[in-house]
Amino acid sequence: MSEPQILIIRSVSFQQLDQNLPKLQEAFPGARIALLTHAHGVRQAEKYRAIHRVLAYPFKEGFHYRRRAADMKREQFDAVVIPVTNLSGTGFFNVLLFSLTIPSKRRFVCNMVSDIWEVSASRIIWMGVRHLLFQAVSSILSLLLGIFAVLFLPFGLKRLSKNK
Amino acid sequence: MSAPLVSIVMLCWNRIEDVRESLNRIREQHYPHIETIVVDNGSTDGTVEMIQSEFPGVRLIRMYKNMGIEAYNIGFANARGEYTVIIDDDSFPAPNAIRRMVDKFEADERLGVVAFDVRNFYSYDDIKKEAETTDTVTNAPAANDYFMSFNGAGAGVRTSVLRQIGGYPEEFFLYNNELDSAFRIWDAGYKIQSFPDVVAYHKYSPKNRTSWRAPFYYTRNAFWTAWKNYPADMALRITIQLIYSCLYYSMEQRTTVYLKAMWSAFRDRGRLKGKRKPVERTIAEQLRVPWNVNFTFYR
Structure with missing residues (x-):
């Protein structure tokens, strides 16, 4: 039987990943682990003994389902792991959604204390419904507050300038 | 030619055991010409007394209360070294780090900051490849075509640059101070x-x-970073984006902390008076700022 292929999306600092990695190795014994990271993290990622392959995310911005890494479409993983910097995983919906663009049988979240839990594709999609609701409310309120920002911020910024 | 002096500046507040360990580790540095400055932010756990008795060679500066990151600037002002290493009270450079840092600075006069690879003290040595223990490890900088900030738990800064930019933004108190400094350094x-x-x-x-x-x-200072450093049109766009994020993540995480932070940013904007200096547009566009990260530390 071939070794399980795991992909970690580096959505946290290397300090946290240093801590998560041994726990992930325990959770996926014998796995070949690949790591997807932004270009600025490639050299640091290559220092891990347990990482067999480092893949560079070809964008400056954060992971997003609209910014797909073209090379990833040809990959097939047994599991994708999304580390998160908190306990609950909130604030990482964008990365969860991005993980759906990567061919993988299963998806897992690993939190700041290395608790690991599975999150299904249907669960992510359900979270997406909630996301759309929050997005709609936030957009409407931002529009209202944004009117004040557009009207007053330029003057406010001038008042903060060094030469004033 | 003698080796240039390097000043290590540490800020501490009520972490006596971590400070003791960090100062002991600094003694293991391979680089010969180091001064260590500790700025104590009003510790009440005996940190000051411990430093005075166990580390008499350390220059100790005492604040009368916790002033946040403003106290770093006191340390920077007292640094006599050509290069300054910034650390936290629970961080320290690896034994060969300062020697390597000086080599990088000496080889490139436009290099303002050597951002250390900040790693987890508890686990990093167990999971890294062995090669790093030698000087054969790659010494090329990380390759990317955008600009980066640095981590204040381990960074070397050309002291003249630190003075030129006026140190850390004291009005921030905590967090995102490196990002604000990064704009001004670039x-x-x-x-x-x-x-x-x-x-x-x-x-x-x-x-x-x-x-x-x-x-x-993080959230309040994200607004302030945008207002201080971006050209007006970009500052406006990012402000609206941050307002949206505050609203969205407040609902997602069922907290009012982001709304309070946003309110504080607007209410206390007077603290930024005279501090706005938009950077060149190319820098504003090229510096990587992961705004969403500000909304991932709660719960």
Whole structure:
């Protein structure tokens, strides 16, 4: 039987990943682990003994389902792991959604204390419904507050300038 | 020619055991010409007395209360070294880090900051490849075509650059101070580069993080960073984007901390008076700022 292929999306600092990695190795014994990271993290990622392959995310911005890494479409993983910097995983919906663009049988979240839990594709999609609701409310309120920002911020910024 | 003096500046507040360990580790540095400055932010746990008795060679500066990151600037002002190494009270450079850092600075006069590869003190040595223990490890900077900030738990800064930019933004109190400084360092014509062979250890521990301080200060200071450094049109766009994020993540995480932080940013904007200096547009566009990260520290 071939070794399980795991992909970690580096959505946290290397300090946290240093801590998560041994726990992930325990959770996926014998796995070949690949790591997807932004270009600025490639050299640091290559220092891990347990990482067999480092893949560079070809964008400056954060992971997003609209910014797909073209090379990833040809990959097939047994599991994708999304580390998160908190306990609950909130604030990482964008990365969860991005993980759906990567061919993988299963998806897992690993939190700041290395608790690991599975999150299904249907669960992510359900979270997406909630996301759309929050997005709609936030957009409407931002529009209202944004009117004040557009009207007053330029003057406010001038008042903060060094030469004033 | 003698080796240039390097000043290590540490800020501490009520972490006596971590400070003791960090100062002991600094004694293991391979680089010969180092002064260590500790700025104590009003510790009440005996840190000051411990430093005075166990580390008489350390220059200790005492604040009368916790002034946040403003106290770093006191340390920077007292630094006599050509280069300044910034660390936290629970971080320290690897034994060969300062020697390597000086080599990088000496080889490139436009290099303003050597961003250390800040690693987890508790686990990094067990999971890294062995090669790093030698000088054969790659010493090339991380390759990317955008600009980066740095981590204040381990960074070397050309002291003249630190003075030129006026140190850390004291009005921030905590968090995002490195990002604000990064704008001004790039705008002053200096580079910030991360080198994987220059390592700092940090006692990264989730237990050390309180629940509201990080999200509050990260969020408030994100607004302030945008207002201080971006050209007006970009500042406006990012402000609206941050307002949206505050609303969205307040609902997602069922907290009011982001709304409080946003309110504080607008209410206390007077603290930024005279501090706005938009950077060159190319820098504003090229510097990587992961705004969403500000909304990931709660719960």
